[in-house]
Amino acid sequence: MAEKFSFVVDGKSVAVEAEPAMPLLYALRSELGLTNPKFGCGKAQCGACTVHVDGAPMRSCVTPVSLIKGKRVTTLAGLGTAEKPHPLQQAYIDEGVPQCGFCLSGWLMTAAAFLRNNPKPTDAQIRQAMTGIKCRCGTHMAIMRAIKRAAQTLSA
Amino acid sequence: MNMNEISNIARRDFFKTTGALVISIALPGSIESALSQSPSGKPPLLPDELDSWIAILPNGNATAYFGKMDMGQGVDVAVQQIVAEELDLAFERVNVIMGDTALTCNQGGASGSTGLQMGGMALRNAAAEARRVLVERAAQKLGVAADQLRVENGVVMSGSQRITYSDLIGGQYFHHKLEWNKQYGNPLKVQGKATLKKPSEYKVVGKPFPQAVITEKVMGRQKFITDITVPGMVHARVVRPLNAGCALVAVDENSIKHIASARVVREQNFLAVVADKEWDAVRASEALKVKWSPQCNPFPPMATLHDYIRKASFTKKETPVNRGDVDEAFKTAAKTIVAEYEWPLQSHASMGPACAIADMNGDTPRLWTGSQKPHYGRSGCARITGIPLEKMRSTWVPGPGSYGRNEAGDCAADAALISKAIGKPVRLQYMRHDATAWDPKGPAGVYRGRAALDAAGNVAAYDFFAKGFTRQDVATTEADPKDTLAGQFTRFAPKGTLIFQIPAEAYTFENKRCGWETIPAMLERGSPLRTGHFRDPLGPETHFASESFIDEVAAAANADPVAFRLKYLTRERDVAVIKAAAQKANWKSNERGSRGKGNLMRGRGFAYTERNGTVVALVAEVEVERKTGRVWAKKFWCAHDCGQIINPGTILTVIEGNIVQAISRTLLEEVKFDQNQVLSVDWATYPILELADTPESIEIALIDRPEMSPQGAGEPSHRTVPAAIANAIFDATGIRMRKVPITPQRMREALARA
Ligand code: FES
Ligand code: FES
Secondary structure, three states: OEEEEEEEEEEEEEEEEEEEOOOOOHHHHHHHOOOOOOOOOOOOOOOOEEEEOEEEEEEHHHOHHHHHHHOOOOOHHHOOOOOOOOHHHHHHHHHHHOOOOOOOOOOOOOHHHHHOOOOOHHHHHHHHOOOOOOHHHHHHHHHHHHHHHHHHHOOO | EEEHHHHHHHHHHHHHHOOOOOOOOHHHHHHHHOOOOOOOOOOOOOOEHHHOOOOEOOOOOEEEEEEOOOOOOOOHHHHHHHHHHHHOHHHHHHEEEEEEEEEEEEEOOOOOOOOHHHHHHHHHEEEEEEHHHHHHHHHHHHHOOHHHOEEEEEEEEEEEEEHHHHHHOOOOOOOOOOOOOOOOOOOEEEEEOOOOHHHHHHOOOOOOOHHHHHHHHOOOOOOHHHEOOOOOEEEEOOOOOOOOOEEEEEEEHHOOOOOOOOEEEEOOEEEEEEEEOOOHHHHHHOEEEEEEEOOOOOOOOOOHHHHHHHHHHEEEEEEEEEEHHHHHHHHHEEEEEEEEEEEEEEOOOOOOOOEEEEEOOOOOOOEEOOOOOOOHHHHHHHHHHHOHHOOOOOEOOOOOOOEEOOHHHHHHHHHHHHHHOOOOEEEOOHHHHHHHHHOEOOOOEEEEEEEEEEEOEEEEEEEEEEEEOEEEEOOOOOOOOHHOOHHHHHHOOOOOOOOOOOOOOOOOOOEEEEEEHHHHHHOOOOOOEEEEOOOOOHHHHHHHHHHHHHHHHHHHOOHHHHHHHHHHHHHHHHHHHHHHHHHOOOOOOOOOOOOOOOOOEEEEEEEEEEEEEEEEEEEEEEEOOOOOOOOEEEEEEEEEEEEOOOHHHHHHHHHHHHHHHHHHHHHHHOOOOOOOEOOOOOOOOOOOOHHHHHHEEEEEEOOOOOOOEEOOOOOOOOOOOHHHHHHHHHHHHHHOOOOOOOOOHHHHHHHHOO
């Protein structure tokens, strides 16, 4: 049975009517038209659907919308603003990281939360923290550079 | 966002006076209105019309119509640079439109890294001709000889006299003919009477320019093919046979009755569900009860795949290189070296499963596709639906990176079939298993090297032989329904092209033979293991074997791998690239790796390859952990000569991407299957390289040859990687790993045997 779920996305209050088991990803993409989180696998294996829920990275493809009721969701589009991109976004732009760009939500949302808790990470910590996030185009080298660059900005 | 909004945005950007819109999804309306002052209307969209390539807008900015597209590697930026250069316009004043059948000529789509090598040349010639025509008009208007005029950022001048492109033609068509070689696709060539600029005159080409689209992507604003909607569309999912080769017997439509608006679409063995809401379509595809015909065991047990290939009869055989008398030379060899190498089936495993939107109804049936071949997708959809080609319009919208003929081509045909059947616009998105298990695969093969050394350690004979599945069970494009699953599941019989490959190198061995054989497909129709082009088709496969083997021969001859290669190479660019890589890595001929000693073993390996005029040499350094068998491809030094460099900024990240993806293919990737189905269905069953296993460093030396044309950089460095890694593993462990992927388990087993 469909129910109504209200929550906040990128600072705006929203409501969707859906089966409680429907993943948040479908609520964001198909019901609300917020398409920057992507469908990559639907199995919590790639990260392409990652958003923040009350500040913590979550794979929206396996998160039932019913669990989000009353919570604060942030997508990649809400991470920074055009005037003030998040330092990670700026670092991604400066390093020219993306090729196709389909993987970005996974890396940026996961790394943003990671850097908040680990402002001065070692290379090894960054590599470990990003376990399970995929990039098929192989932009890994540039990703490393960008995360390190952002860490410098953030801890400066 | 729906398509109307997209067209509005495009319209807005089209009229912007400054700033370039890098990716445009424009509708013809916007072009027509921008160029409305033209008295005699728009000439037909044919390659021999200058207006098919270049438009000068009312404000004097230019739009270039590129019939290939960028797959995230910045080809569009390079085209923008080329056009700006030849037109003498500022980079920012050129806008590139790509991949729309109503706006661009068919230049073959993204294909084999030909974006600049072939696609860019047409635009270069067209832009140069446009400038020539404009300067000639200016000469008439100003009463000055054309050769007395110079152009600066769209202003033609002589002394104090000046006239702008905007004054000369802004908003009007050229109505000017080009010479055209009457070909479409990759071979398309056009030419005017203009002389191209000399490299010494370049102001824009050869300089680094950022890809503006990167900001859009990073800020979460970029709309992908998965993100657009059209009014009235429904959502679809396909339902593939549970076991390969099985026919559809019965569908229980009641099994999805509980899902509002869900319904079945079926044509012969093609099966899909549609629903108004996307999640309902997903649920319906999972809930649908289907009866398929019994299992037919089309595949051999996976563990026997390479023996199966060895024993299979051949469908085609070629010996493209046969020099001297190889067999005779073997008879008197002082030493003979023989080795066999195996490469598995691999999946494109694109980051997102394919998506397409089709509306095969109304006056202008439309297709929106993320496939890299929108012009061919249009033909395929026209044929499978019976809609006349001329009526149909196909528009490319950026999708997840596709690296060749991935499942995006299948998705477009599926969507068209469903849309035609239900009379509505359809958005079809594949699920992960539809992509990993059902995309066309990179072919598996067995490669055998044989070499004869004389008493002095010289190569007396060299014999290389490759055998495997053709690289094209399905063609490189989806223009013919026989090459799509929708076609093969319905009424189109598959017909592949038999094509394989020998190594691309220039070793001057006196007696030299290189040949190949293809073998029959395991399952002819609708096979999840059908082969198709995947990133540098047969490049990593072939050169893993050939460059590993050269290393084995060098070792047998007690020669340094670099010196050994140089001894048999004479072409200046080959020699230069090898020396550059060796120098960059500080390669020392007398230095050896761990050679099997210790727990953390280190080693270095070398490889050199060519691809369509681009030469690459690579040094890899690996660490092999004895206990776990983990191979870390830790450092790379790459020397890269792709002729003229257009944008040195993007080239570096493109090469890095090539290397990283190739590491993944070498160390991890193998499509698993049993006798009836593909078992690699997601990232857990088809893992790719994680950040944790990313190299510590990749250093690149670019060799620029401004006097040459650009030779393509999108793929050549990919094929050099597997052998460089395998050769480094030998230096580290003393073991030759001749089977890809070199997984920790295989490495552990090999170390235990050693
Ligand atoms: S789509 Fe959610 S992790 Fe892959
Ligand atoms: S940039 Fe294409 S998947 Fe990461």
